[in-house]
Amino acid sequence: MSVTALPAAAPSRLRLGLRAVLVGAVLVLAAMPVLNQLPSDHALHVSDFLVSVTGKWICYAILALSLDLAWGYAGILSLGHGAFFALGGYAMGMHLMRLIGPRGVYGHPVLPDFMVFLGYQELPWYWLGFDSFAFAMLMVLVVPGLLAFVLGFLCFRSRITGVYFSIITQAMTYALMLAFFRNDMGFGGNNGFTDFKELLGMPLNTSSARAALFYASLVALVGCYLVCRWLTATKYGRVLTAIRDAESRVRFLGYSVTQHKLFAFVLSAMMAGLAGALYVPQVGIINPGEFSPGNSIEAVVWVAVGGRGTLVGAVLGAFSVNGLKTWLTSAAPDLWLFVLGGLFVLVTLFLPRGLIGLLQGRPK
Amino acid sequence: MKGRRLYLDGVSVVFDGFRALNNLALIVEPGELRAVIGPNGAGKTTMMDVITGKTRPTEGIVSFGDADLTRMDEAAIANLGIGRKFQKPTVFDALTVFENLELALKAPRGPIACIRWALTGEAKSRIEATMQEIGLTERAQDKAGILSHGQRQWLEIGMLLMQDPDLMLVDEPVAGMTDAETEHTAALLVRIAGRRSVVVVEHDLEFVRALNCRVTVLAEGSLLSEGSIDHVQNDERVIEVYLGR
């Protein structure tokens, strides 16, 4: 290879092929809500169920991307990314609750039903502002980002890495789950939020709302993918890779590992929050179950199955594992957890580079 | 040349009661080339650990110019202008030779600066010149993970050059190198000293002689002897604990 061609090698045929497949996949996804409008006996008709389940998977794919940025590139194995997803979801849920207005069962002009039921006289201070869409969207990013910043700062500065960090993140999401289960937290206790009516003036539970949320999620997925792709192609991405492979060596080059990891972790948490915010109006509910430690572990399995450190792999993993889950939970519901665990073991042992590794063939 | 001297005095490092360094004193003048020799376990690597912030001394003074190195972390010390090559060569396996050098190249180190980093013609030609120097031009686009031990040594030396430090600590650079490469390394180190201080740890006395510089002998964590290579080679105590074996 000639020196003058450095460092931007021409995109390989594999790269170009991959790009074509990705564009094709996005087009197929984008066609789904349109095909949903066809008469139900039409050969190309896509069912409501498939559209809504795919909308959910797109959100999961964003979560997987965010995890891949932290884990696949920076080597930060977070077993608590479900918490960032859930916090984004709760922030969106609070906005949706405020939009219900007087249409609740109790008909209170401001207070959500659960607050009337629990005898609240006025909105808790932390619910203020959530009537504004812009403010709620800001919180979707800020709340997970802030939590990641505090947790990351404390851990990275003290050089807590590897399995210790993973355990701390599990504990974090578990603690949040317990906290959100409490009625006196002001987040609806174990019922969480549901019965949403509208978003941005658009009534939910209509096929046009479903399509709009589907497209919003798809745009977010493509956007997050492009941001991650760009970021990991910069020198910053190479610093992250270096930290992943030889953290202590990077310090002797003068890089503050704490700063670099923190940046990636916070960005990743914000992306997870965004995914949660898009998820909640599509499924119509958010409750503390979203914080359950198992959710975070499942997200790690998606990334591992797809192939970490590749971005595309994370998306592929999220779709394929969730596809399998949706099929299996109707075919043989008791088996799912065994299959999930087995999948993780198999991939770790035999497919360390995941499904993407299978497609790419031998490493360069 | 930035006129800062490395100054160690009364430095001790104790690991679980074991004294890896014991009341060590060392002064390296600006621009000086210094060789450090001594038997296995003498504390040579530990001395470098103390200077680069990897290990905190139990007691003693460690300073570079007027900066107190015992109060700074590894990254801050590196940014002060102290670079290091490790005894066990450590490069980033998943990155190419070119990318390893680019990462080491002296430039702002924050996340935002790294995101906005664009490879200028000047940076590129510096990297290419270094690849020429370390003989890895042909391997520019190869992942560092597939290099041989000797090539990894060279790559790490190259990374050290890219950092352009005022003080270079080089731990056993010629292990795994051929005779010709060893000569090349000695010539390289002699050439780059002067503009900066260089401290080289090495067991290969042929190589140390080729450096033609002041030699410090460590044993059991303390200074045993210091002077020209001929001086230390004829020192009774050095012969007894090190050379005579």
Ligand SMILES: Nc1ncnc2c1ncn2[C@@H]1O[C@H](COP(=O)(O)OP(=O)(O)OP(=O)(O)O)[C@@H](O)[C@H]1O
């Ligand atoms: N982190 C540590 N914990 C405990 N003991 C250590 C540690 N690091 C070094 N030592 C001990 O300190 C002593 C000095 O080690 P050091 O690596 O500095 O020797 P050296 O002179 O570089 O030897 P070599 O020529 O083999 O590289 C050795 O006995 C070593 O076992």
Ligand SMILES: [Mg+2]
């Ligand atoms: Mg050593």
